[in-house]
Amino acid sequence: MDTSDTPRQEVPASTLPQIQVTVRGITNQYGAECLGQQMFHILREVGEYIDISALDGVTVAVDYDEALRDLDRGVEGLAPLSRTNDEDLAGVGKSIVVMRGDAVKTHIVLSAGPVCPIVLEEADRDEEDFRTAIAIIAHECAHVEENAFREDQFPGIHFRPPTGYFICDHEQHFAEACWGEYAVCRLSAGFAVNEEARFRDNLAVRLKDCRSRARDAIRSYRLHGNVVRVFEEVGIVILEPLRIASYLFGHLDGMNEYDTLCEVAPELPTEDQAFVRAIGRLVEQLRGLWDTRWGWPSYDALIDVGAVGFQLFEEFGVHCQPQPDGQAYINVPFTADTMPAGSAQADLLRILMGGYRG
Template sequence: MTDELPPSTVPQSTNLALMNFPEDQEFIQKFSDEMTGAIVACGRFLDLERLAGVTVGYDFDAALASVDLGYESAIARQYTNNSDVVAVAKAMNVRRDGKVMSHVVYNANVIDALVDPAHEHHLDALHIIAHEFGHVAELKWRDEAMPGLLLTRPEGEWVDVTLLLTILTAWEEYAACRMTGMIGDREALKHRYAQEFDRAAGYSLARAQEQIKQYRTHGDVDRLLVEAGEPIAMPLKMAGYLLGHLDAIEATDALEELCPAYAKSHLVTLIPALRAALRTVWDERDAGKGLAIFDALKALMIQAYAAAGIELTPLSEGEGYYANVPFTAETMPNGEADMIVARLRQQLGLD
């Protein structure tokens, strides 16, 4: 039967490490066998030529810390961990013999159901495993399509680079989900991704406006772009998961029906444009466009800032952006009371 399957793309040198597992040799052996099988199987439908290694640990932080990056970095081992999202796996960029590779780390607490096909979270474990390997395949494509981009800072002005790197997370999740959406419970995943996107769409504007209120006091534009950028970008990243999954399973659900908070949000015109741009990158990913393939996505990031109340206008090439943050009741520390004062000052010619 296996003779009919395509060969696995997993390198022979790829190693599997298990950390902080319970002292149960039977379980360890079974998990090791099942995980090895999952890695090999994923390599049959994903290009995992850049997979350097896999670590699974019950202490996620310790597992991340155990990986040899091959370079110095203060942020490579960081992961999302807040009241909204907690990462359970991470595909880490590493350098091996001068080549950018990926070492995938999993939190064993969320994938140990792999050993029991009858477990309620067995399909979740399979999907989480496959999803991270989708990032490995995307890494290879991006490194070959844009040589020298990974592990280096792209050329350009600070805001330009930040906009690009921020919106790239939406593409990365879209690509990984589109490649692996058939693994797991498709309907359950659809509703889970929809719920996570809907939650982010629901809080995005209010949190961004709160950061603008803080800006009225501190006046630091760079700080504003970073601190408001997180809630502005989060629904775009979460949309990447959902849109990639929907396209993978060829679902025709209306986003407004799946995501009621989104349907009432400031994102109702932006997300369809994001979907079109992500699909274009997917369709044209082998067209040799280099970094320019992400230009439309970067433009959408600028639109997302504007929708939240931060207008970014490009200056002369290489000179950055002019940031305009219009006064509105929603973005003033004292709301409408501050707006009354602002309008009065304008009438008196004081501003």
């Protein structure tokens, strides 16, 4: 009989639905079963704090890229799935929206290596690796909640075809990417207490040499003349830091939920004022969306975030104007620092601008 005077705390019920956890590529049957069982245990606990009732299932795979390609998404004609994978950053988890009957759900695919520490006994595991594994799983679970939130508010939004308007479609893609990571990192911050340093490091990596790399892309454009290509190449350089900043500030805001939220500029590892201004505007809008997330008047409230990205394009010398047919007029004005080195045009431009040195 319990005679303690300490009041019992109610344990919230888990939102974990009946799902299947599939482990691919681990030939040791016992090891695969242990990994699957432990994954269920963690999902059940995470589901007490994050709503994963729309979870379709979880795939843990040694060959992560193959698992992404093989996933049945329930809709024909979708573009193949891929992940971030370059010399600086590599994705290890992805939450994919799928259609199951009439229901929109989210399927989580995880790379086996980073989450394997969950099967080790406490005495045998590296605590930092274990915490990272938990953070990865919780982050993807938060995507389940965020995807369901937008689908509930705006039914059909995940499988809505592009509008065909170049600027609007790119604004929506950018806005959804930034909002999704901000909201998810804010939701899962309590499971990622040691992840702040990684978010900061990732942002510093993406901000490094951004201006020079954008100029290099424009210099190449002077030779190849393809405006869509220069738009994409400059976009990859200048928009990725904003997306990564969404992770960091979502996490920081989640960790300081009941305190004064941090100022943006002092947290940024760059002196480039174009990025300081853009990330400041972005975070302000994301915080506003979070505070009003159950009362967005329309999906345009989210898409408006995308304008931040197009303002940054202009600051880096790529100007986009919408056209009546939905396409965009892309103009890249000539400047001395974006002309190919050694070209006659560069020398002429420097003379005209008073910057030529013989």
